[in-house]
Amino acid sequence: MAHAVEHEYTTTGLNHRKMLMWVFLGSDCLFFGSLIATYMVYRGQSLVGPYPVDIIDVPLTTISTFVLLMSSFAMVQALAATNADNKRGIVSWLLATAFLGAIFIGFQIYEFNAFKNEGLTLGGNLFGASFFTLTGFHGAHVTLGIIWLLAMAVLGAKGRLGSKTSLDVELVGLYWHFVDIVWIVIFTLLYLIGGFDAGPAVPPGG
Amino acid sequence: MASITSVIPRPTSYAGIWGWITTVDHKRIGVLYGLTAFVFLLIAGLEAGVIRMQLASADNDFISAGRFNQMFTMHATTMVFMVIMPLSVSFFNIVIPLAIGARDVAFPRLNALSFWIFLFGGILMHMSFIVDQVPDAGWFSYANLTEKPFSVNRGLDFWAISLLVMGTSSVAGALNFIVTILNLRAPGMSMMRMPVFVWMTLITSILLVLAFPVITVGLIELVMDRNFGTHFFIPAEGGDPVLWQHLFWVFGHPEVYILILPPMGIVSEILPTFSRKPLFGYPFIVFSGIVIGIMGWAVWSHHMFTVGLGPVANSVFTITTMLIAVPTGVKIFNWIGTLWRGSIEFTTAMMFALGFVALFIVGGLSGVSHAVSPSDFQQQDTYYIVAHIHYVLFGGSMFGIFAGVYYWFPKITGKMLDETLGKINFWLIFIGMNLTFFPMHFLGLNGMPRRIYTYSAEFGWENLNQLASAGYVVLFIGMLVFMYNMWQTRNSRRVSHDPWDAPGVEWTISSPPPPYNFAEIPQILGRDHYWIVKENAEAAGTRIMEPEALVDPSSIHMPSPSYWPIFTAVGVALIGGGLLSHYAISFVGGVIVIMGVIGWGNEPAAAPSDHH
Numbered sequence: 001m002a003h004a005v006e007h008e009y010t011t012t013g014l015n016h017r018k019m020l021m022w023v024f025l026g027s028d029c030l031f032f033g034s035l036i037a038t039y040m041v042y043r044g045q046s047l048v049g050p051y052p053v054d055i056i057d058v059p060l061t062t063i064s065t066f067v068l069l070m071s072s073f074a075m076v077q078a079l080a081a082t083n084a085d086n087k088r089g090i091v092s093w094l095l096a097t098a099f100l101g102a103i104f105i106g107f108q109i110y111e112f113n114a115f116k117n118e119g120l121t122l123g124g125n126l127f128g129a130s131f132f133t134l135t136g137f138h139g140a141h142v143t144l145g146i147i148w149l150l151a152m153a154v155l156g157a158k159g160r161l162g163s164k165t166s167l168d169v170e171l172v173g174l175y176w177h178f179v180d181i182v183w184i185v186i187f188t189l190l191y192l193i194g195g196f197d198a199g200p201a202v203p204p205g206g
Numbered sequence: 207m208a209s210i211t212s213v214i215p216r217p218t219s220y221a222g223i224w225g226w227i228t229t230v231d232h233k234r235i236g237v238l239y240g241l242t243a244f245v246f247l248l249i250a251g252l253e254a255g256v257i258r259m260q261l262a263s264a265d266n267d268f269i270s271a272g273r274f275n276q277m278f279t280m281h282a283t284t285m286v287f288m289v290i291m292p293l294s295v296s297f298f299n300i301v302i303p304l305a306i307g308a309r310d311v312a313f314p315r316l317n318a319l320s321f322w323i324f325l326f327g328g329i330l331m332h333m334s335f336i337v338d339q340v341p342d343a344g345w346f347s348y349a350n351l352t353e354k355p356f357s358v359n360r361g362l363d364f365w366a367i368s369l370l371v372m373g374t375s376s377v378a379g380a381l382n383f384i385v386t387i388l389n390l391r392a393p394g395m396s397m398m399r400m401p402v403f404v405w406m407t408l409i410t411s412i413l414l415v416l417a418f419p420v421i422t423v424g425l426i427e428l429v430m431d432r433n434f435g436t437h438f439f440i441p442a443e444g445g446d447p448v449l450w451q452h453l454f455w456v457f458g459h460p461e462v463y464i465l466i467l468p469p470m471g472i473v474s475e476i477l478p479t480f481s482r483k484p485l486f487g488y489p490f491i492v493f494s495g496i497v498i499g500i501m502g503w504a505v506w507s508h509h510m511f512t513v514g515l516g517p518v519a520n521s522v523f524t525i526t527t528m529l530i531a532v533p534t535g536v537k538i539f540n541w542i543g544t545l546w547r548g549s550i551e552f553t554t555a556m557m558f559a560l561g562f563v564a565l566f567i568v569g570g571l572s573g574v575s576h577a578v579s580p581s582d583f584q585q586q587d588t589y590y591i592v593a594h595i596h597y598v599l600f601g602g603s604m605f606g607i608f609a610g611v612y613y614w615f616p617k618i619t620g621k622m623l624d625e626t627l628g629k630i631n632f633w634l635i636f637i638g639m640n641l642t643f644f645p646m647h648f649l650g651l652n653g654m655p656r657r658i659y660t661y662s663a664e665f666g667w668e669n670l671n672q673l674a675s676a677g678y679v680v681l682f683i684g685m686l687v688f689m690y691n692m693w694q695t696r697n698s699r700r701v702s703h704d705p706w707d708a709p710g711v712e713w714t715i716s717s718p719p720p721p722y723n724f725a726e727i728p729q730i731l732g733r734d735h736y737w738i739v740k741e742n743a744e745a746a747g748t749r750i751m752e753p754e755a756l757v758d759p760s761s762i763h764m765p766s767p768s769y770w771p772i773f774t775a776v777g778v779a780l781i782g783g784g785l786l787s788h789y790a791i792s793f794v795g796g797v798i799v800i801m802g803v804i805g806w807g808n809e810p811a812a813a814p815s816d817h818h
Contacts, residue, residue: 034422133430
């Protein structure tokens with residue numbers, strides 16, 4: 001697709017692939033919206049522990065959130081380097097973005113493992129089910145983004161990225177920033193607001 | 207990575223079976239969608255036959271209760287996801303690029319991928335019959351009936367995973383059509399000059415893109431409950447079955463408009479053509495469609511009036527549901543306004559379009575009667591609802607689709623369906639449909655519940671049920687006539703490019719259209735483009751008898767056929783199939799998808815010209 005005709009005629013003047021990406025991200029909003037809705041509906045409904053207050057480590061996840069935010073900065077730099085036809089800049093900023101994303105995933109793996117050791121599982125309670133499903137699908141999105149970034153870095157190293165094909169980098173950037181924004185919502189709701197929830201708000205049967 | 211592309215040489219031939227398997231031509235993909243959906247229509251029709259046979263007499267034991275559950279579940283699931291939706295998509299594919307003056311869709315290979323994933327998803331769903339673990343919890347599969355303790359075999363896994371697979375196909379297809387319609391309109395085709403069918407396709411595609419992620423989450427949670435030990439919908443563990451209902455109907459109600467808006471668009475093309483006057487109140491029809499698309503998100507709980515959401519929620523959703531009847535009514539009045547003082551020509555397509563309007567009014571009126579929540583308490587889960595949905599989905603959607611088949615068949619094949627057979631077909635379907643479903647209104651109000659596999663003679667429901675079953679036989683014969691009509695066209699003579707003297711851009715080119723559609727991208731003159739062109743010619747003292755001239759195909763650079771769509775789709779299907787059998791198969795599927803994406807990315811959309 002990188003070889004597609006760049007100056008093809010479109011009615012709106014917007015590129016096909018860019019429009020496709022925007023509409024897809026709209027669709028993905030509803031996907032995460034539904035997962036977040038599930039979490040919110042089941043907030044405080046778990047019948048047994050562990051409850052968020054027992055295991056959520058806000059400072060630790062603040063660090064990984066900061067790392068993910070910095071990856072968006074690297075992504076912006078990668079696009080700027082592409083527009084400037086700076087081949088070394090393209091490759092190194094794309095790799096930096098992927099690397100920061102990988103650190104975030106590393107934190108998530110550590111966190112999932114620690115939570116599991118403290119007794120939080122998919123089947124244990126509703127908090128575990130909705131937490132792992134939501135953050136797990138977010139992590140899958142980040143992982144997909146990392147693979148995409150690495151593929152783009154390979155293309156960059158081959159000299160196939162530059163100001164003429166900057167859309168290729170822009171698209172992965174759109175996706176990456178979107179996934180980043182979704183994490184900000186998740187971090188706010190699951191950690192900053194929901195992270196201190198104790199047992200059920202209403203006792204079972206009450 | 208380039209080596210992967212060179213292992214499999216790019217297909218270059220358009221001929222034979224491989225030409226179809228590797229095709230990226232929107233017209234061929236449309237035909238594939240249509241034929242596949244028609245096969246599923248026959249399967250679902252036979253399932254309906256089994257249901258009607260079982261209910262034809264009281265205390266019948268033609269099939270067991272369990273088998274009966276499988277029949278109504280698969281009938282509805284197939285009809286919604288594998289018949290009406292793909293038949294609409296078939297029309298999107300065949301008509302949209304032609305109607306907006308484009309040479310293909312924006313992403314031809316993605317279009318092929320959508321079809322193959324749909325086909326494999328449908329096959330996956332029907333594999334459940336081979337292993338005899340058929341889904342049996344109804345098309346909306348309410349929790350917690352769908353949980354392991356109540357549904358021990360893998361039927362519901364087949365249901366959920368096949369729908370997830372087909373969902374990716376629907377979203378990919380819808381993304382494609384949104385971009386195509388916004389971005390590939392010919393010069394002069396402003397948004398308010400687009401044919402109504404194109405508008406309805408755009409709105410439907412936006413609904414699809416936004417609604418499917420919601421059901422995707424619901425299905426994922428269901429699969430996790432059944433396979434990975436979560437308790438999303440299990441009340442004993444604190445889960446809430448009503449959450450499933452919300453997720454299902456937040457998707458499910460926009461889905462209703464996904465099923466009906468495209469046929470509304472088809473009818474809005476056919477009524478003006480055969481009334482020989484422009485569509486009455488075009489902007490009102492367009493804006494009503496947009497309003498329906500927006501308000502469709504605010505009515506989902508009218509499917510849940512008896513769940514116990516409380517008087518406030520029920521009142522709010524009663525009001526929003528009554529309100530959404532307004533734009534629908536606006537459309538109906540505009541269609542009638544189109545007919546008013548027109549010189550009406552009763553072709554088969556026109557008769558089906560008129561049948562659509564009439565039967566959709568009946569379905570709409572019964573719909574208003576259960577929009578009122580107190581009245582709905584009497585109707586919930588009775589045959590009255592079955593009557594309603596068949597009036598809107600058979601009398602509505604299917605009639606619109608039949609109308610579209612008769613209207614566009616000459617464009618896509620160059621042959622005309624026989625009009626006499628067509629009229630026999632229409633009357634059989636029309637009478638059969640009313641005979642089958644009209645008695646169900648009375649059965650429902652007399653208290654016959656949905657989804658019961660038999661009933662006692664004492665209830666007095668037997669006569670009306672026999673009438674409904676007799677109606678099925680009439681419908682069945684009607685379908686046979688339709689199939690024969692399709693079959694006999696192989697001998698019929700070729701027709702001109704514009705047999706209906708129609709206004710649409712698609713009628714300016716030859717029938718069937720050449721692979722490149724338009725030798726030169728047309729300049730669109732107005733809403734009824736071809737009528738304006740023909741009138742201008744007549745004013746100048748000439749008549750247009752010929753389609754746009756054909757040119758040497760190699761002079762127009764078209765997207766080349768590709769193996770990657772079907773290759774990638776196999777991977778997607780294996781991921782789904784593996785979740786149902788062995789996870790190793792899913793892993794293989796994942797590897798195939800990754801290879802497919804790499805191969806796809808390295809293959810230019812159109813082969814270099816020297817290949818020709």
